[in-house]
Amino acid sequence: MTIPPPHVESEARHDLSEGPRIASEAPPTVDGLVRAARRTLRRVAHDLGHPSPPSAPAPPNAPRRWQRLLAHAAVLVLFAIFFPVTIGVLTNQYRLDGGIAGFLAVTQATPLLMLAHRPLQAWWIILPADVLGALVLLGYPPASYDVWPWAPPALLGHLFLLLAVALREPLQTAVAVWTVTATASLALHLVDPARSNGSAVLLPVLGAVFAVIGAVVRERGVARRRLVEQEIISEAERARRTLLEERARIARELHDVVAHHMSVITVQADSAPYRVQGLSEEAREEFGAIAASARESLTEMRRLLAVLRSDGTDGERAPQPGLDRVQQLVEATVRAGLWAELSLAADLPDLPQAVDLSAYRIVQESLANVVRHAPGARTRVSVTSDDGHLTVLVVNGPAAQAGSPLETNCTGHGLVGMRERVRLTGGTLDTGPLPDGGYRVAARLPLKHSVS
Structure with a gap:
């Protein structure tokens, strides 16, 4: 890449x-x-x-x-x-x-x-x-x-x-x-x-x-x-706009993750008096307060999401993907003409939703960058888990044929989005060119202290 x-x-x-x-x-x-x-x-x-002051650099x-x-x-x-x-x-x-x-x-x-x-x-x-x-x-x-x-x-x-x-x-x-x-x-x-x-x-x-x-x-x-x-000035504004757009997109996806758990809390708090026998009046009032707070939080989140979705797009309201769809992503990339190999660990633990989504997006953006900037390059995707961390590694070689990349007007959204997602989960990201002309993207995402 x-x-x-x-x-x-x-x-x-x-x-x-x-x-x-x-x-x-x-x-x-x-x-x-x-x-x-x-x-x-x-x-x-x-x-x-x-005396004359020293000259500025x-x-x-x-x-x-x-x-x-x-x-x-x-x-x-x-x-x-x-x-x-x-x-x-x-x-x-x-x-x-x-x-x-x-x-x-x-x-x-x-x-x-x-x-x-x-x-x-x-x-x-x-x-x-x-x-x-x-x-x-x-x-x-x-x-x-x-x-x-x-x-x-x-x-x-x-x-x-x-x-x-x-x-x-x-x-x-x-x-x-x-x-x-x-x-x-x-x-x-x-x-x-x-x-x-x-x-x-x-x-x-x-x-x-x-x-x-x-x-x-x-x-x-x-x-x-x-x-x-x-x-x-235009370059600085473009970089700032790119960062804000990526943060807004991540915030929309994060809303879908957090809203699920808040909805579960609301349902559990509302149904607790009917599921648990012998609750005192104080406990019933406490569960009611918890449900009211959860509903209020959901309302505030939806109001914020309406601001973030001011562009009027509805496509991102679909369920968010995860690592269970990485194989389909790699197969689609192969059909597009890119040689790609996937190594997905079979013993992956249950992943927090934010980590699952971030890992998928990192692989997706890495493969897209390979197609745009190094068409025909041999690419390997590896997803493993060890010591409470999920490791996502995407490595590609040099382009199959020397020449101009498919896209020359790079907006910088890809790497900015990767960094923001890794920062969201509290992980680390390492990207850079390889000596043979290829590129490497390595993300390490924690499984315990991430936002879920």
């Missing part, structure tokens, strides 16, 4: 290298860059005054360590390229002093190291640095192939920055960042329209493209994680 393994799914960490934030987090409301600036300053102040589906290291390595490569290139372009093409060029390179390129984890904070540093660099360039005469207001390294670095912000932050934040960047580019163009050229328009246009790409990737990841969460 092959049982499909459960699916394991989970969420991703909060890091640019690990994709967008998980969908279970509500995206922060962006009500303006002023509030975002305050939030950023509070975070920076907190980080400066408090990564979820099962979080990106692997090499993927996270790859993102940080990419950030290091960007810094290693942009820092010397910025100094070289500012000194050679724009003829800036070495000290000024080095200062601008530090302020414009160093924050790129924060792209993997804090791109919004990096933007708060890089944008003023780029604007400052554009204003500094106004103090130098334009040269051949001069690009203003954004030097080529600053332009490319800002594009990567906008992409990182769109990947890491909500859509509203990315739009706000792009709007401020475009506004700064327009303002610099108005400062000196004669010197301004294509970079004043190129940054907003390419920045919008990069921001859209990042936002699409982020929203796609959020949608995927929401789908995973819904699947996890």
Whole structure:
């Protein structure tokens, strides 16, 4: 009997290298860059005054360590390229002093190291640095192939920055960042329209493209994680519903068992004054109270059973089967094309009704699982009794032919029902695959302390 393994799914960490934030987090409301600036300053102040807490364990589906290291390595490569290139372009093409060029390179390129984890904070540093660099360039005469207001390294670095912000932050934040960047580019163009050229328009246009790409990737990841969460919730609800359905079915069958004994008690209590001579008046009243209590209990049980049978089905009102019908069950399974062998002990004692019914249901569900999941497998059913316990053993080999099982949509009712029945009787259940590809179900049910 092959049982499909459960699916394991989970969420991703909060890091640019690990994709967008998980969908279970509500995206922060962006009500303006002023509030975002305050939030950023509070975070920076907190980080400066408090050491970072230990990282939480990564979820099962979080990106692997090499993927996270790859993102940080990419950030290091960007810094290693942009820092010397910025100094070289500012000194050679724009003829800036070495000290000024080095200062601008530090302020414009160093924050790129924060792209993997804090791109919004990096933007708060890089944008003023780029604007400052554009204003500094106004103090130098334009040269051949001069690009203003954004030097080529600053332009490319800002594009990567906008992409990182769109990947890491909500859509509203990315739009706000792009709007401020475009506004700064327009303002610099108005400062000196004669010197301004294509970079004043190129940054907003390419920045919008990069921001859209990042936002699409982020929203796609959020949608995927929401789908995973819904699947996890649906799986949990399905398992809970399966358990409740099995408990309800067992409760209906238990009612039939208990109702029989309560009916016998009622009849005996009612007929005792007529069967036993010389009973005192107090004894007659006691028997009457016992009969009244039994009838009241039966009424309450029927009322509860009406709730459990709210689906309107009447098929389960037939007499419940027991081990006396196991042979018929095995014969029907053989006629269905399954090789099955039955070993039923001849010296079985009188079984409590709950144990008798539970043993039959365990054999029935085990054979049904063999037919569904391992068609054609050789199966052996053994029912024995020793030391006050009833042992039910169902063992099957691998499927006769390799291939897909007859049913792939397993609801899990079978094993859940077995466990509930064994728990009802106070017994133990052992199930699991065998080394040869088969499956084993072993139930041990006590005969003395079971519910009857």
